[in-house]
Amino acid sequence: MIERLAIEGYRSIRSLVVDLAPLTVVTGANGSGKSSLYRALRLLADCGEGRVVASLAAAGGLDAVRWAGPERGSRRGGATEGTVRGGPVSLRLGVATDALGYAIDLGLPVAQRSAFDLDPEIKQEHVFAGTDPRPAGVLVERTRGAARVATNGGWSELARGLHPWASVLDEFAGHAEAAELAGARRMLRGWRFHDAMRTDASAPARHPQVATRAARLDHDGANLAAVLQTAIEAGRDREVARAIDDAFPGSRLRLPMVDGRMRVALEQPRLLRPLDAVELSDGTLQYLLLTAALLSAETPGLIVLNEPERSLHAELVPALAERISRAAGETQVVVVTHHASLAEALGGAAGALRIALEKDAGETVVAGREGLLDQPAWRWPKR
Numbered sequence: 154m155i156e157r158l159a160i161e162g163y164r165s166i167r168s169l170v171v172d173l174a175p176l177t178v179v180t181g182a183n184g185s186g187k188s189s190l191y192r193a194l195r196l197l198a199d200c201g202e203g204r205v206v207a208s209l210a211a212a213g214g215l216d217a218v219r220w221a222g223p224e225r226g227s228r229r230g231g232a233t234e235g236t237v238r239g240g241p242v243s244l245r246l247g248v249a250t251d252a253l254g255y256a257i258d259l260g261l262p263v264a265q266r267s268a269f270d271l272d273p274e275i276k277q278e279h280v281f282a283g284t285d286p287r288p289a290g291v292l293v294e295r296t297r298g299a300a301r302v303a304t305n306g307g308w309s310e311l312a313r314g315l316h317p318w319a320s321v322l323d324e325f326a327g328h329a330e331a332a333e334l335a336g337a338r339r340m341l342r343g344w345r346f347h348d349a350m351r352t353d354a355s356a357p358a359r360h361p362q363v364a365t366r367a368a369r370l371d372h373d374g375a376n377l378a379a380v381l382q383t384a385i386e387a388g389r390d391r392e393v394a395r396a397i398d399d400a401f402p403g404s405r406l407r408l409p410m411v412d413g414r415m416r417v418a419l420e421q422p423r424l425l426r427p428l429d430a431v432e433l434s435d436g437t438l439q440y441l442l443l444t445a446a447l448l449s450a451e452t453p454g455l456i457v458l459n460e461p462e463r464s465l466h467a468e469l470v471p472a473l474a475e476r477i478s479r480a481a482g483e484t485q486v487v488v489v490t491h492h493a494s495l496a497e498a499l500g501g502a503a504g505a506l507r508i509a510l511e512k513d514a515g516e517t518v519v520a521g522r523e524g525l526l527d528q529p530a531w532r533w534p535k536r
């Protein structure tokens with residue numbers, strides 16, 4: 154389970170460290186930084202896929218996403234200072250489970266002529282034991298092109314001349330000397346994100362699908378029917394039936410094969426035929442997509458939902474909260490929402506933690522924290 158998350162210099166987040174619970178509900182007003190936190194988690198997941206540099210370039214480069222305020226805090230108690238940048242530009246992300254952690258430091262490229270100006274560089278990466286990357290717990294350290302592994306009482310060189318866009322996780326996860334790299338990559342690759350799944354009239358989830366087993370939902374929901382059928386065949390039939398009945402009493406899910414393709418349909422009380430996916434309301438489809446994400450046959454290490462209540466009618470919120478709470482009993486879940494009643498319903502679940510974000514002098518902070526001393530400990534490695 155992920156215990157701690159640290160973000161520095163990303164969008165409205167100058168410096169934020171939060172502890173996560175089995176179920177963490179992130180709330181806050183518009184513009185408080187919820188999506189920034191969500192996107193930071195996605196960037197960390199991108200590190201596990203070897204595409205963090207490409208993702209940042211696609212977002213406009215480091216200049217477009219880095220914290221635009223002063224380096225030092227202007228938080229309560231501290232005077233605004235340091236409006237002129239002293240240190241190097243740095244975007245840092247880190248995550249720690251009870252066993253293993255990963256931290257990355259990205260910066261601007263050193264001056265050189267290149268057409269790839271938007272590409273940031275990986276300056277440092279650390280894989281560590283413990284809840285933050287303090288020196289004593291470092292297992293693998295990458296500084297610019299060089300990577301080394303901690304051995305009994307010393308270091309052993311792993312690589313030299315690593316490209317500034319290549320993650321050590323990607324390059325050396327197969328290396329026998331550094332099993333921790335594979336562990337860190339596996340952790341990051343086990344995260345699933347669900348954000349703004351399409352429910353419009355021509356949404357992929359409304360189309361008939363190739364019938365092939367699917368243990369996880371595609372980003373666009375295109376394999377909805379297959380994911381639900383796979384979950385049912387994996388023994389989750391009662392849970393699926395219950396999810397449907399909770400939200401639409403008396404209704405039953407049907408996954409008929411038509412012309413060799415699988416479809417989603419809902420049998421509803423008083424209707425003479427099941428309604429096909431193309432006929433379902435946006436909210437109904439959204440609920441089915443979320444059910445599939447939360448009940449899929451494969452249990453991911455972490456599920457992150459961004460504003461799952463979008464296009465959901467208020468009546469469906471309790472059923473959604475129930476699905477999320479149940480999923481949190483099997484795996485770790487983070488929900489980002491500004492829906493008060495969803496946050497309320499989830500906040501009361503066992504093992505739930507609520508993190509309320511707010512803006513303070515342009516900076517995202519956790520409501521109720523007096524200052525940096527209230528943050529969980531996180532010591533970034535020196536560049």
Ligand SMILES: Nc1ncnc2c1ncn2[C@@H]1O[C@H](COP(=O)(O)OP(=O)(O)OP(=O)(O)O)[C@@H](O)[C@H]1O
Nearest residue numbers: 164165182183184185186187188189218219220221
């Ligand atoms: N580079 C940056 N530096 C400082 N602030 C930024 C930067 N980029 C975006 N912001 C600000 O960060 C704030 C947080 O945006 P974010 O999208 O995370 O909010 P949110 O909590 O998801 O809001 P909503 O509920 O509207 O989706 C916005 O007010 C935005 O203006």
Ligand SMILES: [Mg+2]
Nearest residue numbers: 184187188189
């Ligand atoms: Mg948002």
